[in-house]
Amino acid sequence: MSKKIKIIPLGGLEEVGKNCIAIEYSKDIIVIDLGVGFPSFELPGVKWLLPSIDYLQKNKKKIKALLITHGHLDHIGGVPYLWKKIGKPPVYATELTIAMLRDRLQEKKIYGVKFFQISPKQKFRLGANFTITPFHVVHNIPESVGFVIKTPIGKLVHTGDWKFDKDPADQPPVDKKFLKKIGDSNVLALLSDSTNAEVPGKTLPEKEVGNTIDSIVSQAKGRVIFTSFSSLISRIHQVFDICKKHKRKVAIAGFSIIQTVELVKKLNYFDIPKGLLINLKDIHNYSDQDILIIASGTQGEPNSTMTRIAKQEHEKISVKPNDTIVFSSSAIPGNELLIQKVMDCLIDQGADIIYKPVLGAGVHSSGHACREELREMIDLVRPKFFIPIEGGNRMLAEHIKIAQSQGIDKKRCFLLNNGETIQMSQNKVTLLKKKNLTPLIVSGGKVKTLKRNIIKERLEIARSGVCIINQKSSQKIEILFLGLFVEDAIIKQAAKKAKKLLKSHGKNKKGRREIKKRFGDYLLSKIGKKPIILVF
């Protein structure tokens, strides 16, 4: 039997989020990333989406390691929920990533994970068949890596989330020479981040973002309220430096930012000069020009600090007309309206908002390579086969167009779905039949199978409301409406109508069906809605 590599995407394709890819050779499997996905408004009551781990559960014994590329939730968030279920594999990651994952595990009271700390260019073996060389990539969280995975039949390169920032803030740029050398040695397949495959040009260097923020802070006449992603440690570091330079005190607001600053202190990530950081409750002891507040809540999340400030519900911060509010962030797709609402409320209170679209073009840089960078990566690595990962089909398809324009034949590019396994020998690639995947979610703190019919029912009751007819006795009928506004006069009339219907049709199965139908039509004519009707 000739040996083959299988590449099994279990999450992060057809979508942005819940990244997870398994790579199998003979009796060895390695898993790269185990993230969560962010459910949209179409999935009410769902906290997280999880990768589908059917295949990993069936092949637990083969799993030699879980490798993590970096500490973002869409790469580590699934570990607390799924690590036990896939056979408790050892976890390989960089120091910061381990620290962040430890926090997540502790939160969920998961103990016993065996960690191996890895560093760029420090090779290690896994099982009988894999040699892994992590390599440093720049991303919007420090200590991100990609992996060169050497197997008996060739090398794979998995980029993780990356960009070629020529001037990053507190880390070196990506070592392109190293990638070129890897490329010289014949790469069988490249798996590369497609998030920004639709965005022309190159990402803005992080140091330039710093310069823009510096000029905003130096010109601000009042306080600066600054919000960014809490794991964007390089950005937060730059803001601390800028405040030091302009003699502003820094106060922090919001759990996730506080957590980041704690981590920075614990790992000695950067130096926070004494006296620079003040307690949020003390901001009123300083004049406005001497204050910058770093707050969490870039996405308009309902209970975040920025949202509470916008709604005038924050206990310590209320907007002043001279405030400059900087959104050093971008919208996660689906959050556009929430963010706009928050910004609109802040403007209404007289603040000046600086954010990406216009003047603020310089206040944020994405963590993901844009088209010119993606092109260069393909040129450096020159793989035989190309598999775009991390993105909806639209992004994956664009990424393949880029690869084609760099000379990789379309036949050697693969737009995979989750569960679609690709099997490679040195010269041949076979697409195996798509595996059935069980869609998993976290809801109420528990891992559950996503039931589409339940979600449909939830959306339906939200759209139409519920009406309950409860017959207490043959004479007494109670009608209750959920999610519906019905005037008292109509409620009384409706009770009479229901009593009549119950009398004529009875409460057996057929009778109930008839009552529901007729009462539904009645309500439609009276209140313009046909809710879900329950008869007791």
Next chain:
Amino acid sequence: MSKKIKIIPLGGLEEVGKNCIAIEYSKDIIVIDLGVGFPSFELPGVKWLLPSIDYLQKNKKKIKALLITHGHLDHIGGVPYLWKKIGKPPVYATELTIAMLRDRLQEKKIYGVKFFQISPKQKFRLGANFTITPFHVVHNIPESVGFVIKTPIGKLVHTGDWKFDKDPADQPPVDKKFLKKIGDSNVLALLSDSTNAEVPGKTLPEKEVGNTIDSIVSQAKGRVIFTSFSSLISRIHQVFDICKKHKRKVAIAGFSIIQTVELVKKLNYFDIPKGLLINLKDIHNYSDQDILIIASGTQGEPNSTMTRIAKQEHEKISVKPNDTIVFSSSAIPGNELLIQKVMDCLIDQGADIIYKPVLGAGVHSSGHACREELREMIDLVRPKFFIPIEGGNRMLAEHIKIAQSQGIDKKRCFLLNNGETIQMSQNKVTLLKKKNLTPLIVSGGKVKTLKRNIIKERLEIARSGVCIINQKSSQKIEILFLGLFVEDAIIKQAAKKAKKLLKSHGKNKKGRREIKKRFGDYLLSKIGKKPIILVF
């Protein structure tokens, strides 16, 4: 008593959509536009948002006319619902706008509207105090106008939705000389469209969009499926011309596009050569290269043609691997995820998608002026006072920054909320106390007051589900779950638990409260959810 103008925005500020502004002088009121707003996922079960008409209802008798700038729903959609309530004023609009509004009115069976057809530069008087001069503007629907409103104390300019397209497809460009002349004659206030105040540069000329589509169609190896906004008649006209040139037959799919083509024929809007338009069911009689389908559904709407094609549910169209699918459109904020899902499904079936972000940058042009155009409008009109309209606060604030950079003092720029009346004499402006507005919606075909607590309840039941405990007799208990997945074993156990709770606490008010609390905790521990609990 010195006379003053009141400008009363009733919709379209703090938001995109449901445009409506009233202008009052002495005993005369004119109303400009009466549109609908598009509810987001935060308002389940709501069909449309409507402008708040409290003030118009109170002052019905003063209303001399409803002026409509153009035929988009966010400008005409409220008329069928509100026209009677505001005293049935006569409606002034251009021919096409009237035709479109007539269709809407007929749909809702509203008769008796008195229409006055207007034309650019044809002055007319309204009441004792207003002289109106409509002027042609370019927008993504033909026959759009703005208004110069002459009053005894000065001129107002209301732009409607506009852009300075230097090369529009089937209409002349905006007459800048006319605007300059108006500007020369002292304009008291300019009210200008802010939708794209965050977008740098200028809009792409519509003819260039046509050229791009031409080259896509000429290069397409198989069928072309083309989707755009159904009211974008110029674009549809261009597509017909392109198909004629390249000898492709045109088939149309989807109610709204069919309606547009009917209207085009009825008004003789442009010539459709004989034999060019074929029946959708006949597409299979032609080879793929000879077919272009214009389909509706740019926004991923659940039952639209494009969505049904994507879901493989369309009875006449299924994707073929050589299809080129062109989205000649942009996302209405809030629809991004729905659109992406549709595109992803189409790609999955092997289609090549061309849309805005990357290669498709040329396949759509917005109907709203971008920053450079907004700047030029302000320079031409040179108003004393500036009131940005049509946009969320963020856009309005950006528009004011543009006005300032063109020399209009910040004190003479007004960022208004809906209901915030501005009162102007020749030299003085007063901001009146904000009026209380009743938020109106359409739900179940009826105009209703938006009840925030009902919406909150709907979202809550969608998130948490509902559990109903029904005590049929002292021994028999039925438990029912809505929007929750609960295994049979747990349902049985839960019934026992409920029976016990009912026995100990009874069903009076206090007892029920106690049962709800305890049973909620019980469910939380068992299924990880605390639903809304009802006890009968």
